[in-house]
Amino acid sequence: MTPCSGGSENEVWLRRSLASVWHPCTQMKQHEWLPLTPIARGEGAWLYDFDGRRYLDAISSWWVNLFGHGHPYIKARITAQLDRLEHVLLAGFTHAPVIELSERLAALAPGNLGHCFYASDGASATEVALKMSFHFWRNTGHSEKTRFISLEHSYHGETLGALSVTDVALFRDTYAPLLRAPELVPSPDWRLAPQGVSPADHAVACAAALEQRLQQSHEQTAALIIEPLVQCAAGMGMYHPEYLRRARTLCDQYRVHLIADEIAVGFGRTGTLFACEQASIAPDFLCLSKGITGGYLPLSVVLTTPEIYDAFYSEDVTVGFLHSHSYTGNPLACSAALATLDLFERDDVIEANRLKAPSLTALCAPLTADPRVVQFRNTGMIWAFDVATADAGFSRRFFAEALKRELLLRPIGNTVYFMPPYVIDDDGLALLSERTLEALDAAIATP
DSSP states (O other), X not given: OOOOSSSOHXXXXXXXXXXXXXXXXXXXXXXXXXXXXXXXXXXXXXXXXXXXXXXXXXXXXXXXXXXOBTXXXXXXXXXXXXXXXXXXXXSSOOOHHHHHHHHHHHHHSSSSOOEEXXXXXXXXXXXXXXXXXXXXXXXXXXXXXXXXXXXXXOOOOSSHHHHHTOOOXXXXXXXGGGSOOOOEEOOOOGGGSOTTOOHHHHHHHHXXXXXXHHHHHGGGEEEEEEOSSEEGGXXXXXXXXXXXXHHHHHHHXXXXXXXXXXXXXXXXXXXXXXXXXGGXXXXXXXXXXXXXGTTSSOOEEEEEOHHHHHTXXXXXXXXXXXXXXXXXXXXXXXXXXXXXXXXXXXXTHHHHHHHHHHHHHHHTHHHHHSTTEEEEEEETTEEEEEETTXXXXXXXHHHHHHHHTTEEOOOBTTEEEEOOOTTOOHHHHHHHHHHHXXXXXXXXXXX
8 A cells, every 4th residue: 555655645646546547427637637635544524635634525425425434333344244254146145144134124115125136336226127127017918118207307327227217418418329218207306496386386297297298108118217305416406205105106007117216315315214205105116325335335226026026936037037246235235234224223313313404504504695505405414505606617616625625525517515424513514514605705706
């Protein structure tokens, strides 16, 4: 781990990274003027670079880190598992952590989602759910049901199947020739509601548009896929749970699967363990990732029903679901996930977050009073606001100005959002609010 000589430790690691690492979701040329930030270690809600400078991880390192960096309990569970079994293939074999995790997830999930299929990341979970829905209808004699409906401005991942149900031009347009044509219905994001229309009424209107689409195409439609309550990559678009209730009813009425992509919003982010709980509904497929391991190891899972599982149960191998990857159900990742579930139970995290969330909302009063800040919004442990005066370069400038002020914040276009680890304390909350306003001042003032 010793860096080459020449310059500060940060500078040395920066040069080495630029020479060898192709970073994700990044135009690498931008790092000619916006340097990478080498991180040496993490502790709690904070990250530290090689020169000792700290950064408040206000976005949980892409929404994954629930209980802070270096959490002793999660580390201990991973270490204990490492001493027993690091990995074994899950085809023809099984192990205790994956069994225990599956049992606990099934008990916690809404409805009767008793069968767990594992993958490595969120996009892979989306692929699994799409393929499983398509294959279910084929196995049950409805091979015409091959289409998928998704919401406008939706995001479900960047592999080809996931991109086919994603409506973010930045990710989709380049690869459009490789993708299926989108089947989009209006988003219930309340920012899109006509003036004077409430979030609930907007949700009802969007559900009516969904019904109209299903009336026309349900015989060819396999599933509707949605991000419950918050469309994260669309700038944290939040909507009323009435849409979920009506979508569930419509999917039942027209015999279409409901896929709930809770990859980003699961595990307490919206104020309940799963966002679907706020509408008292259960999907046919529940996709989970990101926070499932507390941010420690890659893992995703799709939970589904006995009815769907039974449609694949056959002596005929081609009827089976033949999706796989080498690290499916990795014991170390499953142990991290079990530790995460332990912490939710042991520390009553959902209730603690309900008490903590109003504190940050109150501390954001100076932000909400700023005339440049519009549509300030909050769902559970997610806060967001749009910047009315933002230009095309705003997000990059704001990101840089926030780093100068010890904040890791990564705007989505003109949307600034907070999604901090649940362990953030009062001092961290106060610093986040105060310095966000300072970064906003600097980013707007910068030509």
